[in-house]
Amino acid sequence: MINFRYHMVSLAAVFLALAVGAVFGTAAANGLASDVLSDSLSAAHKANKQLRQTADDLQAEASHKDDYINETAPAVLRSTLVGRRVVVVTTPSGRDHADGVIEKLELAGAAVTGPIDIQEAFFNPKDKLDLLALTRRSAPSSTLPANSDGVETASALLAKVLLTPDPPGAPLVASRSVVLSAYADAGYLTGPKRIDRPADAAVLVTGAAYVEQDSADRNRAIVTMAAQLGTAGRIVLAGTAAGDGSAIEAVRGDEALTGRISTVDGVAGAQGHVVTALALAERIAADRVGSYGTAEGADALTPRQR
Known part of the structure; x- marks a missing residue:
């Protein structure tokens, strides 16, 4: 006959298995999520760098436009x-x-x-x-x-x-x-x-x-x-x-x-x-x-x- 002590050991084994599975599952998931997050951050940094470069280009273009307007103003307004x-x-x-x-x-x-x-x-x-x-x-x-x-x-x-x-x-x-x-x-x-x-x-x-x-x-x-x-x-x-x-x-x-x-x-x-x-x-x-x-x-x- 299965005694009470056997039940306790069995339940403990079950809970231990669940805990170990949760730890390993979380570690695996975290590893995958970390990789995905790292890739996303890398892409975001690249996109941000491109946007900054675009903003700088537009600013330079606007500055050059004002330069052009100022240089041509004498002929336009004369x-x-x-x-x-x-x-x-x-x-x-x-x-x-x-x-x-x-x-x-x-x-x-x-x-x-x-x-x-x-x-x-x-x-x-x-x-x-x-x-x-x-x-x-x-x-x-x-x-x-x-x-x-x-x-x-x-x-x-x-x-x-x-x-x-x-x-x-x-x-x-x-x-x-x-x-x-x-x-x-x-x-x-x-x-x-x-x-x-x-x-x-x-x-x-x-x-x-x-x-x-x-x-x-x-x-x-x-x-x-x-x-x-x-x-x-x-x-x-x-x-x-x-x-x-x-x-x-x-x-x-x-x-x-x-x-x-x-x-x-x-x-x-x-x-x-x-x-x-x-x-x-x-x-x-x-x-x-x-x-x-x-x-x-x-x-x-x-x-x-x-």
């Missing part, structure tokens, strides 16, 4: 803005892109005033009543928008002093200086406090849309400024992109604004700088308006050459 006076106005996000735009405008022969750097306070909703009061004090007799929108009223006055032609025989140098000095002294802009003559056209350079608190109000304020400049004279709005909330997107989506404001996206690069100068030349010489660049809403990459 004399397109000779004898024209242009004022460059920047928003806080567009300040870093203004130098490239100014360089191409001057290469085209323009006499550039600016940049006039509009400060954050100008677009801050909390400062709109102070901005409105300052504007009223600076030009009490001017015909300005009769509302409580400080940005609209101040932008209308700036547009007037920067773009409206002087009356015959009565230059408005003093009044322009009063307005520009008032805004500069209050911290709403930096730039020249005296402009002897109004400009023939303006470029408003902006960048990425606001995304923080009060972003919707601030983004609308930039569009408001563009609209007032476009009401007073010829203007090109140059921005980095046409994404959600951007001034470029807002103007391109507004039929009334697209009828009087040319837009250029991609102003962070050399191509955008050249196209901005070409768009301004078209705006002045042919009185044509267009939307240029590669972003959504653009009609063409560059203005048509005629």
Whole structure:
């Protein structure tokens, strides 16, 4: 008869066999999995190396493209803005892109005033009543928008002093200086406090849309400024992109604004700088308006050459 001790030894043998099998099975499986994982890692490293090389090649290509654009710009822009006076106005996000735009405008022969750097306070909703009061004090007799929108009223006055032609025989140098000095002294802009003559056209350079608190109000304020400049004279709005909330997107989506404001996206690069100068030349010489660049809403990459 099988006794209890035999049962215990048998059960122990069974459990031992299971344990040994599990150990050897796991070792074998781990060996196979390790080989598969090693192969996958090796393939991933190779793919990553290839992607890095591709990225480096694309970066070099982009750099060479800018070099090509800069080298051909003199031939493309030559004399397109000779004898024209242009004022460059920047928003806080567009300040870093203004130098490239100014360089191409001057290469085209323009006499550039600016940049006039509009400060954050100008677009801050909390400062709109102070901005409105300052504007009223600076030009009490001017015909300005009769509302409580400080940005609209101040932008209308700036547009007037920067773009409206002087009356015959009565230059408005003093009044322009009063307005520009008032805004500069209050911290709403930096730039020249005296402009002897109004400009023939303006470029408003902006960048990425606001995304923080009060972003919707601030983004609308930039569009408001563009609209007032476009009401007073010829203007090109140059921005980095046409994404959600951007001034470029807002103007391109507004039929009334697209009828009087040319837009250029991609102003962070050399191509955008050249196209901005070409768009301004078209705006002045042919009185044509267009939307240029590669972003959504653009009609063409560059203005048509005629």
